[in-house]
Amino acid sequence: MTTTAPAQPDGADLDRARADIDRILDGFLTGKARAAARQRLPGEVTVLLADFLAAGGKRIRPLLCLTGWRAAGGRGLPLPVTRAAASLEMFHAFCLIHDDVMDRSDTRRGHPTVHRALAARHAPGRTPAAASRLGAGAAVLIGDLALAWSDELLHTAGLSHKQVTDVLPLLDAMRTEVMYGQYLDVTATGTPGVDVGRALAICRYKTAKYTIERPLHIGAALAGAEQSLLDSLSAFAIPLGEAFQLRDDLLGVFGDPARTGKPALDDLREGKATVLIALALRHATRTQADQLRHLLGHRGLTHDQAATARSIITATGAVQRVETMITERHGQALHHLHTIPLEPASARHLRDLADRAVRRHT
Amino acid sequence: MTTTAPAQPDGADLDRARADIDRILDGFLTGKARAAARQRLPGEVTVLLADFLAAGGKRIRPLLCLTGWRAAGGRGLPLPVTRAAASLEMFHAFCLIHDDVMDRSDTRRGHPTVHRALAARHAPGRTPAAASRLGAGAAVLIGDLALAWSDELLHTAGLSHKQVTDVLPLLDAMRTEVMYGQYLDVTATGTPGVDVGRALAICRYKTAKYTIERPLHIGAALAGAEQSLLDSLSAFAIPLGEAFQLRDDLLGVFGDPARTGKPALDDLREGKATVLIALALRHATRTQADQLRHLLGHRGLTHDQAATARSIITATGAVQRVETMITERHGQALHHLHTIPLEPASARHLRDLADRAVRRHT
Numbered sequence: 001m002t003t004t005a006p007a008q009p010d011g012a013d014l015d016r017a018r019a020d021i022d023r024i025l026d027g028f029l030t031g032k033a034r035a036a037a038r039q040r041l042p043g044e045v046t047v048l049l050a051d052f053l054a055a056g057g058k059r060i061r062p063l064l065c066l067t068g069w070r071a072a073g074g075r076g077l078p079l080p081v082t083r084a085a086a087s088l089e090m091f092h093a094f095c096l097i098h099d100d101v102m103d104r105s106d107t108r109r110g111h112p113t114v115h116r117a118l119a120a121r122h123a124p125g126r127t128p129a130a131a132s133r134l135g136a137g138a139a140v141l142i143g144d145l146a147l148a149w150s151d152e153l154l155h156t157a158g159l160s161h162k163q164v165t166d167v168l169p170l171l172d173a174m175r176t177e178v179m180y181g182q183y184l185d186v187t188a189t190g191t192p193g194v195d196v197g198r199a200l201a202i203c204r205y206k207t208a209k210y211t212i213e214r215p216l217h218i219g220a221a222l223a224g225a226e227q228s229l230l231d232s233l234s235a236f237a238i239p240l241g242e243a244f245q246l247r248d249d250l251l252g253v254f255g256d257p258a259r260t261g262k263p264a265l266d267d268l269r270e271g272k273a274t275v276l277i278a279l280a281l282r283h284a285t286r287t288q289a290d291q292l293r294h295l296l297g298h299r300g301l302t303h304d305q306a307a308t309a310r311s312i313i314t315a316t317g318a319v320q321r322v323e324t325m326i327t328e329r330h331g332q333a334l335h336h337l338h339t340i341p342l343e344p345a346s347a348r349h350l351r352d353l354a355d356r357a358v359r360r361h362t
Numbered sequence: 363m364t365t366t367a368p369a370q371p372d373g374a375d376l377d378r379a380r381a382d383i384d385r386i387l388d389g390f391l392t393g394k395a396r397a398a399a400r401q402r403l404p405g406e407v408t409v410l411l412a413d414f415l416a417a418g419g420k421r422i423r424p425l426l427c428l429t430g431w432r433a434a435g436g437r438g439l440p441l442p443v444t445r446a447a448a449s450l451e452m453f454h455a456f457c458l459i460h461d462d463v464m465d466r467s468d469t470r471r472g473h474p475t476v477h478r479a480l481a482a483r484h485a486p487g488r489t490p491a492a493a494s495r496l497g498a499g500a501a502v503l504i505g506d507l508a509l510a511w512s513d514e515l516l517h518t519a520g521l522s523h524k525q526v527t528d529v530l531p532l533l534d535a536m537r538t539e540v541m542y543g544q545y546l547d548v549t550a551t552g553t554p555g556v557d558v559g560r561a562l563a564i565c566r567y568k569t570a571k572y573t574i575e576r577p578l579h580i581g582a583a584l585a586g587a588e589q590s591l592l593d594s595l596s597a598f599a600i601p602l603g604e605a606f607q608l609r610d611d612l613l614g615v616f617g618d619p620a621r622t623g624k625p626a627l628d629d630l631r632e633g634k635a636t637v638l639i640a641l642a643l644r645h646a647t648r649t650q651a652d653q654l655r656h657l658l659g660h661r662g663l664t665h666d667q668a669a670t671a672r673s674i675i676t677a678t679g680a681v682q683r684v685e686t687m688i689t690e691r692h693g694q695a696l697h698h699l700h701t702i703p704l705e706p707a708s709a710r711h712l713r714d715l716a717d718r719a720v721r722r723h724t
Contacts, residue, residue, distance in 0.1 A: 102499035
C-alpha cells in the first residue's frame with residue numbers, strides 16, 4: 001500500500017469518502033477554470049462540467065473503488081487513492097454526457113442535459129436546428145475534456161510507480177469495455193430482437209464490468225491485490241451488475257417518472273434492445289410480437305400506446321422472467337460476497353448495494 | 363535519453379520512421395481486433411478505425427515528435443519513442459472522427475467519413491434519420507476508443523519512468539488545448555464576426571499548438587529537453603502553425619476541390635469563423651458586409667452564391683491580408699528555426715514543412 005500520504009483513521013466512513021471525492025473534483029475543476037481564464041478560453045466549459053457533477057450522482061464507482069482498496073488490505077483513505085477513485089467519477093461524467101447526446105435526452109438528474117443547456121445558451125442568432133447541432137457538438141467536446149481530465153486526475157494523484165503499473169491495465173480494460181458496451185447498445189437500439197445473449201452482453205459490458213467489477217478491481221489493485229482476490233470480486237460484481245441493469249431496464253419501462261427522474265417512454269420510443277424486450281419478443285404470440293415490434297422505436301409513441309406495449313410485455317411473462325433473473329443474480333452475488341475478506345463497514349456497503357439493485361425504485 | 367531499446371542508425375530517415383509508425387498502429391489494432399473477437403465484440407470497430415488510419419494522412423504529428431526527439435539530442439528511432447510518436451496519430455484519428463461528426467462531413471481523404479460508413483452499414487431496418495443518428499453516435503464511440511487507445515499506446519510504449527513523468531504534463535496540455543480550440547471553433551461557427559482575435563485564438567489552439575508545437579515538445583521531452591529548448595521550439599512552431607491554418611482557411615474557400623479532396627463550399631456553408639472571414643467583414647463596405655453575412659452559414663448555398671461570396675472576400679482585401687500574415691509568420695518561423703540545434707535532415711524537414719505551409723495547394 002502507498003506511503004505517500006497520511007492514512008486517515010480506519011473507521012472513516014462512506015460519507016467522509018464522498019465529501020473527499022467531491023472536494024477533489026471541485027478543486028480540480030477550479031484549477032482548470034483558472035487556467036482557462038488566464039488563457040482567455042471560454043469559462044462555460046468548466047461551469048457546465050462542475051454543475052453536471054454537482055447536480056447529483058451517487059459516486060457509486062469511486063466508493064466501490066475505495067471498497068476494493070479496503071478489501072485488498074488498504075488502510076484509511078490516502079489522498080492519492082481517493083483522487084484515483086474521484087477520477088472514475090470524472091470518467092463517468094464523460095460517459096453520461098456522450099450518452100445523453102446519443103440518446104437525445106432532454107434532462108438528467110432533473111436538469112437540462114449538457115447539450116440542451118448549450119443549445120439554449122448559443123441560440124441567439126441561430127436557427128433552432130443550428131443551435132441544436134452546436135449543442136451536440138460542444139457537449140461531445142465537454143465530454144472529451146472530462147475523459148482527458150479523468151486521466152489527468154489519475155496520473156497526478158501521487159500514486160506510486162507500482163500502483164500506476166498495476167492499475168493502468170485495469171483502467172484500459174474498463175474504458176474499452178464500457179465503450180464497446182455502449183457501441184453494442186447504440187447499434188442494437190432501433191432493431192430489438194429475440195437475442196437475449198446480445199442484450200445480456202450489453203448489460204455485462206456497459207454496466208456490470210464498468211460500474212461494479214472494474215472500480216472494485218482498480219481499488220484492490222491500488223492496494224496490491226493478488227489475482228485471486230480480483231477473481232472473487234468479479235464473482236460478486238458481475239451478477240450484481242447484471243441485476244442492477246436488469247432492474248434499470250424494468251424501471252425504464254415500468255418506473256414512476258416522478259421517482260426515477262426520467263420519462264418512462266424514452267426506452268420504448270428509442271427501441272432499446274434490453275433483455276426485457278428480447279424475452280418479451282421471444283415468448284410473445286405472433287400477434288403480440290407484431291404489435292410490439294410496431295410500437296417499439298416509434299418516436300411519436302403516445303402514453304396510450306406505451307400502456308399497450310407495457311401490457312403486452314407483462315402478458316408475455318417477460319417481467320416475471322426478468323424478476324427471476326434479478327433474484328438469481330442477487331443470490332449469486334451475496335454468495336460470493338462471503339468469499340471476500342471485508343471489514344464490517346465495507347461488507348455492509350456491498351450488501352446494501354446488492355439489496356438496492358433488487359429492490360430500488362429509482 | 364532512453365536506454366530501453368536499441369537505437370537505430372542516426373541517418374534513419376523519415377520514410378523509415380513513417381513505416382515504423384504505420385507498423386505500430388497496425389499491430390496495435392490487430393491486437394485489439396483479436397481481443398474483440400475473443401470476447402465476441404463487434405469487429406467493425408477496429409476495421410473502420412484501421413481503414414481510417416490506412417486511408418492517408420501525412421503522419422505530421424508523429425514525425426514532428428521524432429524531430430523534437432532529435433532536436434533534444436535523442437539518437438536513432440528507439441521503439442518506445444516511435445510508439446509514443448505513433449500514439450499522437452491515434453489521438454489525431456479521435457480528433458478527426460469527432461470533427462467530421464460535428465461538421466457533418468460526408469467524405470475525408472476521398473472515402474466516406476466514419477459516421478457515414480456506419481449509417482450505411484446499419485441502414486437496413488431503419489429510417490434514414492435513425493441510421494444517420496446511429497452513425498453519428500457510433501462514430502463518436504469509435505473516436506472515444508481511439509482516444510483511450512492513444513493513451514494505451516503511450517503508456518505501454520516501454521518509456522522510462524522519467525520519460526513518462528516529463529511527457530505527461532505536455533500531453534495533458536495538448537489534449538486540453540485542442541479540445542478548447544475545437545470548442546471555440548464549434549461555438550463560433552454560424553456567427554462569424556469581425557473578431558480577428560477570436561479567429562486567431564482558434565488557429566493557435568486548434569492547429570498551431572496541437573499540430574506543431576506540442577508534438578515537437580513531446581518528442582523533445584522524451585529526450586530530456588531543457589525548458590529553453592522547448593521555448594525555442596515554440597518560437598518556431600506557433601507562427602508556422604498559424605501560417606499553416608491560415609493557408610488552410612484560404613484553401614477552404616478558394617482551393618481546388620480536385621486537389622484538396624474536400625468540397626470548396628463547406629466552410630462557407632457552415633459559416634466558419636476564420637481569420638479570413640473576420641478580416642473580410644472588418645474591411646467590407648456596409649453593403650458588402652450585409653451581403654456576405656447573408657451568404658455565410660447558409661446550408662443551401664449554391665455554386666453561384668459561393669462565387670459571389672468569394673469575389674466579395676477578395677474585394678475587401680482579406681485574401682491579400684491573409685497572404686501577408688502567412689508570409690510574415692513563415693519568416694518568423696524560419697528566423698527561429700536557426701536557434702534550434704538540429705541535424706541537417708531534421709532542419710530540412712522543418713524547413714520543408716514551413717515552405718509547404720506557405721505554398722501548398724492541398
